[in-house]
Amino acid sequence: MADARRAREAGDAGEAGQAGEAGQAGEVGEAQSATAYDDPRVGPRQRAAAGFGGIHHAMDFAIRDRALLPLITLNKPGGVDCPGCAWPDPKPGEEGIVEFCENGAKAVAEETTARRCTPEFFAEHSIAELREFTDYELGRAGRLTTPMRLAPGDTHYRPISYEQAYDEIAAHLGAIKPEEAVFYTSGRTSNEAAFMYQLLARRLGTNNLPDCSNMCHESSGAALGTTIGIGKGTVTLEDIHRAGLIIIVGQNPGTNHPRMLAALEKQKAAGGRIVALNPLPEAGLKNFKNPQTIRGMLRGGTDLADEYMRIRVNGDLAFFQALSRELIRRDALDTDFLATYCTGTEAAIEHLLALSDDEVRAATGLRPEAISRVADLVQEADGVIVCWAMGLTQHKNSVPTIREIVNFLLLTGNMGKPGAGACPVRGHSNVQGDRTVGIWEKPPEHFLAALDREFGFAAPRKHGYDTVEAIRAMRDGAVRFFMAMGGNFVRATPDTAVTEAAMARVDLTVHVSTKLNGSHLHPGATSIILPTLGRTDEDRQAGRIQSVSVEDSMGMVHASTGRRTAHRGLHSEPRIVAEIGHRAFGEAYWRAMADDYRVVRRHIEATVPGFERYEERIAAPGGFALPNGPRERRFETSDGKAHLSVNELEVLQCPPGHLILQTVRSHDQYNTTIYGLDDRYRGISGGRRVVFVNPADCAELGVADGDIVDLISVAPDGERRAPSFRVVAYDTARQCAAAYFPETNVLVPLDSTAETSNTPTSKSIIIRLEPAAGQAGVASGEEYAASGAEYAASGAEQAAATAARA
Ligand SMILES: Nc1nc2c(c(=O)[nH]1)N[C@H]1C(S)=C(S)[C@@H](COP(=O)(O)OP(=O)(O)OC[C@H]3O[C@@H](n4cnc5c(=O)[nH]c(N)nc54)[C@H](O)[C@@H]3O)O[C@H]1N2
Numbered sequence: 064m065a066d067a068r069r070a071r072e073a074g075d076a077g078e079a080g081q082a083g084e085a086g087q088a089g090e091v092g093e094a095q096s097a098t099a100y101d102d103p104r105v106g107p108r109q110r111a112a113a114g115f116g117g118i119h120h121a122m123d124f125a126i127r128d129r130a131l132l133p134l135i136t137l138n139k140p141g142g143v144d145c146p147g148c149a150w151p152d153p154k155p156g157e158e159g160i161v162e163f164c165e166n167g168a169k170a171v172a173e174e175t176t177a178r179r180c181t182p183e184f185f186a187e188h189s190i191a192e193l194r195e196f197t198d199y200e201l202g203r204a205g206r207l208t209t210p211m212r213l214a215p216g217d218t219h220y221r222p223i224s225y226e227q228a229y230d231e232i233a234a235h236l237g238a239i240k241p242e243e244a245v246f247y248t249s250g251r252t253s254n255e256a257a258f259m260y261q262l263l264a265r266r267l268g269t270n271n272l273p274d275c276s277n278m279c280h281e282s283s284g285a286a287l288g289t290t291i292g293i294g295k296g297t298v299t300l301e302d303i304h305r306a307g308l309i310i311i312v313g314q315n316p317g318t319n320h321p322r323m324l325a326a327l328e329k330q331k332a333a334g335g336r337i338v339a340l341n342p343l344p345e346a347g348l349k350n351f352k353n354p355q356t357i358r359g360m361l362r363g364g365t366d367l368a369d370e371y372m373r374i375r376v377n378g379d380l381a382f383f384q385a386l387s388r389e390l391i392r393r394d395a396l397d398t399d400f401l402a403t404y405c406t407g408t409e410a411a412i413e414h415l416l417a418l419s420d421d422e423v424r425a426a427t428g429l430r431p432e433a434i435s436r437v438a439d440l441v442q443e444a445d446g447v448i449v450c451w452a453m454g455l456t457q458h459k460n461s462v463p464t465i466r467e468i469v470n471f472l473l474l475t476g477n478m479g480k481p482g483a484g485a486c487p488v489r490g491h492s493n494v495q496g497d498r499t500v501g502i503w504e505k506p507p508e509h510f511l512a513a514l515d516r517e518f519g520f521a522a523p524r525k526h527g528y529d530t531v532e533a534i535r536a537m538r539d540g541a542v543r544f545f546m547a548m549g550g551n552f553v554r555a556t557p558d559t560a561v562t563e564a565a566m567a568r569v570d571l572t573v574h575v576s577t578k579l580n581g582s583h584l585h586p587g588a589t590s591i592i593l594p595t596l597g598r599t600d601e602d603r604q605a606g607r608i609q610s611v612s613v614e615d616s617m618g619m620v621h622a623s624t625g626r627r628t629a630h631r632g633l634h635s636e637p638r639i640v641a642e643i644g645h646r647a648f649g650e651a652y653w654r655a656m657a658d659d660y661r662v663v664r665r666h667i668e669a670t671v672p673g674f675e676r677y678e679e680r681i682a683a684p685g686g687f688a689l690p691n692g693p694r695e696r697r698f699e700t701s702d703g704k705a706h707l708s709v710n711e712l713e714v715l716q717c718p719p720g721h722l723i724l725q726t727v728r729s730h731d732q733y734n735t736t737i738y739g740l741d742d743r744y745r746g747i748s749g750g751r752r753v754v755f756v757n758p759a760d761c762a763e764l765g766v767a768d769g770d771i772v773d774l775i776s777v778a779p780d781g782e783r784r785a786p787s788f789r790v791v792a793y794d795t796a797r798q799c800a801a802a803y804f805p806e807t808n809v810l811v812p813l814d815s816t817a818e819t820s821n822t823p824t825s826k827s828i829i830i831r832l833e834p835a836a837g838q839a840g841v842a843s844g845e846e847y848a849a850s851g852a853e854y855a856a857s858g859a860e861q862a863a864a865t866a867a868r869a
């Protein structure tokens with residue numbers, strides 16, 4: 064079976080292929096089930112991020128998928144905003160010759176591929192056959208070209224016209240109750256499309272607008288909104304460059320935000336320090352060879368992290384409590400700042416002083432000296448920033464953990480001054496903008512009132528479903544219409560088996576997509592796929608080329624203009640929303656917006672604070688900044704002060720014989736889109752079904768590097784199994800295993816979510832390992848063991864260096 068897989072990939076590797084090729088080569092009868100073992104190989108790890116290797120890999124992907132031209136204008140004024148991550152662009156005039164990274168290149172290549180997923184492809188493969196394709200193989204089918212419809216009980220999707228699809232969707236919306244409709248959004252959608260889409264839902268009469276943010280930075284928004292009065296980060300790119308100390312927690316920028324490494328390099332060159340807290344030794348945090356500079360390419364690169372703390376999964380709340388307590392004991396608080404701007408200080412201090420050392424040790428796995436060293440760095444630094452991502456947001460106590468980071472920043476006065484503040488690093492390139500323009504199941508009253516005024520209907524006030532609530536409602540038969548503006552709902556959400564079955568209960572599912580994905584294969588009774596333009600594609604409406612706008616992770620809004628000619632006849636996202644809205648509700652504003660996106664921007668200006676003179680200001684190179692109170696020490700909370708909070712420490716227990724599994728991204732994927740089967744920073748190639756386990760845990764559990772095991776998660780409502788993963792002995796923290804998502808989403812119980820934010824706990828799943836049925840062990844891990852030794856040696860070097868400094 065693995066041979067059939069490799070044959071299919073070999074046929075794949077050569078040229079940008081013909082339409083449908085991905086399916087033809089592999090005799091689908093023999094295709095592997097998407098849950099079968101894929102024979103990953105384990106070799107030496109690449110220790111530095113980017114550099115020649117990165118450029119070389121970027122070019123490979125770009126040439127394979129004809130993406131060279133769009134890359135040159137990526138993230139430049141007048142060009143395309145990278146559809147990869149939300150890291151901000153440098154100021155005009157300060158950019159590199161090219162402003163993209165290896166993974167931005169892959170994101171663009173994925174979109175600009177010459178492959179086409181045509182009606183012939185769908186005629187050739189039934190739904191049942193396509194379910195046997197891996198996510199990687201589905202992506203290789205290429206860009207969708209034609210609206211497709213799956214009739215109830217049919218085995219194949221069949222082509223229809225956009226007009227037929229719009230008529231059917233509008234008729235369906237007219238026949239159901241508003242609360243029976245769910246409108247999901249992924250974070251790549253532009254401000255313009257997102258604003259129109261939320262209007263469609265609210266015009267129908269529902270706030271059922273779940274989005275990918277519910278699975279992503281919702282915990283950050285929840286923690287920051289209540290403490291500092293804005294659910295966003297408080298720093299700018301200039302702050303990153305000048306921070307005295309940056310603490311990077313639960314984030315792997317080398318893979319997921321590679322352009323951040325260039326900003327960190329600049330900060331280090333100016334004398335800044337970096338501390339990383341992570342259970343895994345991530346390559347980019349250790350060493351970076353900047354591909355934009357000759358020095359970066361030729362020299363040994365920059366060692367980024369001064370201190371690398373191998374913290375246990377979910378140890379961060381305890382870490383920040385212990386750090387704050389240490390600073391309280393040293394009398395190192397900013398008492399003026401606390402007195403002027405904050406409430407809750409005394410209660411927080413009292414609670415922190417009662418912290419138990421044993422609990423800190425159990426939760427973090429770190430020695431007390433490690434925490435003192437970080438306290439030294441905090442005291443020495445002029446300005447401290449804390450950056451974080453999914454390693455913090457996807458746990459049961461994520462919101463308290465992030466509130467504890469806010470406590471630390473407030474206690475030390477590191478908020479609202481240069482080089483200091485909170486920096487949740489966003490994922491999708493416009494996930495923050497989508498929320499700003501109204502994609503939210505719990506919209507604020509002022510926004511709804513503004514919509515009422517602007518459009519002359521009464522927007523619904525009742526809160527809608529978030530992602531997990533939407534799945535529960537579908538499961539319970541309460542949803543009759545599901546629409547997705549981008550994304551891959553069924554694959555990205557937890558409890559895959561539950562979600563697939565839930566989706567099947569919906570009458571009509573509609574996916575607006577650029578590429579085929581697993582969600583299209585787990586449809587409702589009737590399913591419609593509407594192909595659409597991507598960010599890099601030229602978007603011409605009513606004879607004019609249209610620009611869209613997006614907001615980056617630091618609240619800068621700027622324009623993006625696609626320039627490539629995509630497959631002819633594709634409708635844009637705004638056009639799709641407008642045509643459905645026009646047919647369902649008939650107002651003139653729908654088509655007026657789709658004909659000219661400036662009209663959408665005028666409506667946003669009239670309804671969302673901070674967008675005054677929108678059109679004029681996005682025309683400026685680099686765009687404009689949205690208002691951000693904490694940057695000026697303005698805290699728009701109930702009492703106008705920043706709030707310290709009291710957060711109970713609960714140590715995540717790992718029962719004997721079990722592990723805590725965190726699910727991460729490999730270097731060759733974008734969420735559920737799999738670009739390739741390698742993860743070279745972690746030494747993995749040719750397959751994805753690996754589980755990283757600490758060698759001491761392997762010994763204790765009686766498994767060896769190379770064994771093939773099933774992962775079984777345990778939850779109060781039963782066990783879940785993900786079959787066939789190769790054990791990789793790896794220097795992750797004790798009891799803290801790691802494996803890739805989305806293969807492991809099947810293990811995350813739907814009801815296991817974070818307090819307050821309801822985010823699935825994808826980073827703390829309790830599992831045990833069982834030998835996989837009928838699987839022989841694979842090739843020896845000798846080469847791997849050698850690279851592990853090298854890593855251990857480098858760890859020792861670092862420890863020595865640290866000791867020398869101390
Ligand atoms: N190339 C590429 N870029 C991307 C994406 C992609 O898939 N591919 N996805 C985009 C999206 S939507 C997002 S949200 C971001 C995600 O960006 P990241 O958050 O960097 O993504 P993950 O791979 O989930 O990595 C989580 C990191 O947290 C660590 N970690 C896990 N649990 C804990 C913990 O309890 N404590 C601490 N301290 N660390 C922990 C893991 O070891 C890992 O290094 O990236 C965005 N950019």
Ligand SMILES: Nc1nc2c(c(=O)[nH]1)N[C@H]1C(S)=C(S)[C@@H](COP(=O)(O)OP(=O)(O)OC[C@H]3O[C@@H](n4cnc5c(=O)[nH]c(N)nc54)[C@H](O)[C@@H]3O)O[C@H]1N2
Nearest residue numbers: 249275279549550551555575576577578580734735804825
């Ligand atoms: N276990 C586990 N689960 C997770 C996570 C985790 O760390 N662990 N991370 C979570 C996070 S942070 C996130 S953000 C979610 C991501 O959840 P989603 O945003 O739903 O998933 P993506 O994989 O980013 O969506 C990919 C699909 O988007 C479509 N697409 C791409 N570009 C465009 C476009 O321009 N327009 C349209 N209309 N469609 C487009 C393509 O069809 C592609 O197949 O997953 C979450 N799930």
Ligand SMILES: [Mo]
Nearest residue numbers: 279280490491
């Ligand atoms: Mo995300």
